[in-house]
Amino acid sequence: MPDIFIKDIYELDFEILKEKNIKGILIDLDNTLLPWNSSNIDEKLTQWLLNAKQMGFKFCIISNNRASRIKECAKKLGIPAVEGIAFKPAKGVFIKGMKILGTSREETAVIGDQLFTDILGAKRMGLFAILVRPLAEKELFFTKFMRRLESRVLERFYRKKEK
């Protein structure tokens, strides 16, 4: 179970993290920082990161997505990312991330949208875990649903045409 459950990263109260002496944040990419496979970084996100950095927090991305996507987004966001083939909830990712941050377990928080990767991994390591609701859940579900519907309709259409 997460320590905090919030709607999105913008709801996060950094003062709570400061009180807990947290200095580094391992953050998930897809559906936490950015919508699934999107690399559009808007002003709101830029400001959020800037504000957190000014408050003294350091960030590192931990993602199970492709290395090329992680690299691209990390560069655009201006924060480092864990590289390699270790996957959450494996401990290796979190250990590597903390090395990049230069923080101890007590000083590290994890933010993510998935219970069985982000949160499970964080809790196995004894890190402070913050669960957010997935950014593009509804859109993704709707997109999948519409695609399936589209392909069924089109199949029928082509079958009719062939007759």
Ligand SMILES: [Mg+2]
């Ligand atoms: Mg995610």
